[in-house]
Amino acid sequence: MARPPLPIGAWGNIRTEKLGPNRHCARARFRDYDGKTRDVEATGPTGPAAVRALQTKLRDRIAPNDDEITRETRVNTLADLWLDEILTEERVTPQTIDRYTTSLRTVIRPALGNLRLREASVGRIDKVLREVAKDRPSAAKGAKVVLGQMFALAVRRGALATNPVRETGRIRKQRRTVVALEPHQLEGVRAAIRKWQQPTPGKSGPRQTGDLADIVDLLFATGARIGEILGLRWEDLELAADPPTLTMCGTIVYVKGKGFFRQEWTKTDAGYRTVVLPRFAVGMLMARKIAAVVNPNDAIFASRRGTWLSPQNVRRQWRQARADTGLEWVTPHTARKTVASLIDKEANAKDAAGQLGHEDESITKKHYIVKPAIAPDSSRILEQLGASPEATGPERRAQGPTRAP
Template identity: 80%
Template structure:
């Protein structure tokens, strides 16, 4: 009967041989991770030292192959190879690759880049992710996505048998209270923008345009993301019908080396939508079209040079406008939450989700709608828990 093969990653009897003064060799048969059994040896100044060296060598052994990724490959090298692969495949959007590279540059490589793949075990990766999550939960989440895909590449290339990132613990998700604008807040927003747009005597530079006020109005009229608003073209707006509409069909993105440009699709399939405009937005757009200068992109909001406006610049302008107004908590995404909360209150969650371009109303409900402070009226049900009326005798 044939002897059963060694289990993968294990070795047989260790044999020690003296080679000379203070020089010993330890040998064993080791079954590699590709299923083949090979002779492995190590030397030391004594027999026990040679045995220890051999055991360490087999513990950290990588399967012999012609691939450029092995267990001894540095994490920084693995990161570069992974970025090259996903870039060549063209299945990941360029702006997403930029986000991955930022995570690598700012978080992952400074902490883990000099490690070899075999040294990046579950415990070490888990500790790293939790340390990042202490102050930057979103950065930790991005880092976990990047590391998971990197080490998946190492598994596919035979350098690892399992992906250690999968065994790390779940990251803490900070509880965030959804906050939307009330009527008094809206007036404060518009007042802050009007004040910011006023010319300042003696201040150098071009005068502020009316773009910020119009952008905020269109965000409140549609619930669209800031990138979707800035990607709007006049051909996407139909203002001459009984129900004027605008079609959300693109977004402004940034790619390193290319700058800001209009992406011809939205964040998700559900994001491609046509929304009916309220009267205040129709009036604003008609007035804007009357005075708009031509630009090569047919953009509703274009820079003085006729280029697409960047979301970062608009966010910076809003931060300047809201300074010292008590509105520091209000971001462009707050306008989106305000739209969702109002539609949910006056109509339903399905309508709010459709307006925002969400594929699932659960996302809208969890992240965009302010929870009501008043519970549903169940007083008639709870009446059953009251004390029975006492009967008085005549």
């Protein structure tokens, strides 16, 4: 009966041989990761030293190949090769590439970049991610996504047998309570914006416009994302229709080296949607249309130069406007939560998800609706656990608690 082959990545008996003064050789048969069995040897000044050198060599052994990624490749090099691959395939958007590059620059390269792939163990990667997650859980989650894709490439190229990132611990973000605005709070926000937009003698900086108040009104009229609102064009409106509608079909994004521009598609497929406008939004938009200055982008909200407005600048203006109101926590995302909560209260969560552009209403329920989970009405069943009419009063108190037999 033929001797069974060695398992992949295993070696047979180690043999030693003295080659000369202070020179010994250790040899063993090793079954490589391509299935072939080869002789591997190492030398040392003594027999035990040669054996140790061979064991190290066998442990780090990889199948001979012409690939540019091996177990000896450094993480920095793997990062560069992975970036080249996804850029060539054009499978992700430019802004996603920017986020990936930021994760590499701020987390991955400083902490792991000089390690060889064989040294990037589960424990080392997990420790780095946990340290980052203490202060920046979102950055840690982003870095884990990037690392997972990088090491998946190393596995596909045969440099590693498994992806160590898969075995790292789960990164937990602090759960936040969904908070929406009450009507009187929303009026406080509007009043703060009106006050902020009034010209103030001696106030430095550019002259304030009425854009911020109109942007806020449209956020609360639609539940749209700030990038979607700022990316709206007059051609996306149907104010004369019955009912008047607005179509979300793009968003403002930022790409390093290119700046802000309108992306011709929404964040998700479900984000491409047409919403019916409430009357207060129709009135505001008609007033803007009458006073609108033509701009090359046909933008509803354009800068003085006719370019797209920056979401970051709008958020900054909003923070300044709310500084004296005690409503600093109110953000453009708060508008989405307020809209979702109101629609869920008056209609249902499915309608709320459709308004916000969510593919799954479970996301809307979990992150956007101020509403505790409602248990089924089991009060009639639980009534059996109440005191029976004949066992009330002094007689029942005298009996004491009922004990199980």
